Amino acid sequence: MSDLVLEVKMLIIESLDLEDVTVDDIKNDEPLFVDGLGLDSIDALELGLAIKKRFDIKLDANSEETKQHFSSVNSLVEFIRSVKNQ
Template sequence: MSDILKQEIKQLIIDSLDLEDITADDIIDDEPLFIEGLGLDSIDALELGLAIKKRYEVKIEANSEQTKQSFSSVNALAEFIQQNKAQ
């Protein structure tokens, strides 16, 4: 997985969710994004999903189990984007 892609995802999380007190270095690649870990919620998931869809042109199924797993961490998001990115 590309470290550049992971950094982009971290910055996208910060920018799209207006996380002012956090830097990309504060987000750990395999740390959970929701509840524990970064502490995001369902509204954050919607906003982040829209930002990822727009930036990387990937299709995201709203209520699928695969999507839930793909949004579990930066590593999982990077893998999802690499697999589904428009060519």
């Protein structure tokens, strides 16, 4: 598991206070919302703020592209890497 994948998983757990979830419980390619981890729209806002703070990334909450980035841990990691490498 890469350092960034681990960091994103820890950020999800910490920012959403997921007490009964470990990094091993979060699958890299499973959906974060509804199915998979089962997060909701409030979780999305909190996670978005945490990512914005931690990685200094500007997010557009109403963008369809942003929703795509939040579909899984893998897509979030790809997005963070792409923004940081610009």
